Amino acid sequence: MENFLDQYGYLALLLGTFLEGETAILVASSLIYHGLFEFPYTVIVAFLGSFASDWIYYLIGRLNGKYFLAKRPHLATKVKPVTDFFHKHKFQILFSYRFLYGFRIIIPLVVGMSGLRPAAYLFYSTISGLIWATLVSTTGYWVGRWLDLKTQVFEENFLYIMLGFGSLGLLIGFTVRWAASRSMAIPE
Numbered sequence: 167m168e169n170f171l172d173q174y175g176y177l178a179l180l181l182g183t184f185l186e187g188e189t190a191i192l193v194a195s196s197l198i199y200h201g202l203f204e205f206p207y208t209v210i211v212a213f214l215g216s217f218a219s220d221w222i223y224y225l226i227g228r229l230n231g232k233y234f235l236a237k238r239p240h241l242a243t244k245v246k247p248v249t250d251f252f253h254k255h256k257f258q259i260l261f262s263y264r265f266l267y268g269f270r271i272i273i274p275l276v277v278g279m280s281g282l283r284p285a286a287y288l289f290y291s292t293i294s295g296l297i298w299a300t301l302v303s304t305t306g307y308w309v310g311r312w313l314d315l316k317t318q319v320f321e322e323n324f325l326y327i328m329l330g331f332g333s334l335g336l337l338i339g340f341t342v343r344w345a346a347s348r349s350m351a352i353p354e
Contacts, residue, residue: 175203176211183215187270188302190215195303196310205303213299216264220274220291227278235279245276252276260290264298 175194182190191212194203235242252259252273263273277287 176207179203179208179211180215183212184219187216187264191299191302192306192309195306196313198303198307199311199314205307209296209299209303212303213295216270216298217291217295219270220264220295223271223274224278224287224291227275228284229278231275231279245279248272248276249280252280256280256282261294261297264294
């Protein structure tokens with residue numbers, strides 16, 4: 167794994183944050199202490215990966231979302247409460263959606279369909295993305311330093327570490343989904 171990280175470290179981080187986010191940045195930032203990654207580059211690369219992903223989904227929602235839903239009225243009725251919730255809590259969602267595990271695709275799609283101008287989304291996605299990348303990288307760094315994590319620990323316990331990060335993310339995602347569904351009166 168150390169050779170893989172030495173050879174593809176930041177590229178793997180970029181791809182990981184593009185596809186998923188938290189797990190990739192937590193693993194990379196927890197290895198900063200041992201010199202496999204550097205803090206500012208980890209933050210920047212993680213931001214760029216998640217930023218690119220969010221913009222792709224935002225543009226899909228903006229350019230094709232309403233047409234897609236018009237062809238699928240049943241799906242449109244399920245998306246309407248989410249869109250209404252977004253309009254009611256726009257600023258809170260725009261600043262916090264990156265921290266809501268499990269909503270990384272749907273929120274940028276809904277924001278794109280909401281009519282929010284690209285310049286406004288650029289502002290919010292840049293600010294929230296930099297805050298997200300910095301906070302998660304800082305957390306990962308301190309966990310890696312406190313536990314003295316090394317690549318060998320990741321190699322030997324990779325499955326357990328991924329299950330742990332995944333379980334934590336799912337717990338957060340289901341909790342947020344449950345709270346949001348209660349607020350929007352969406353049947354679970």
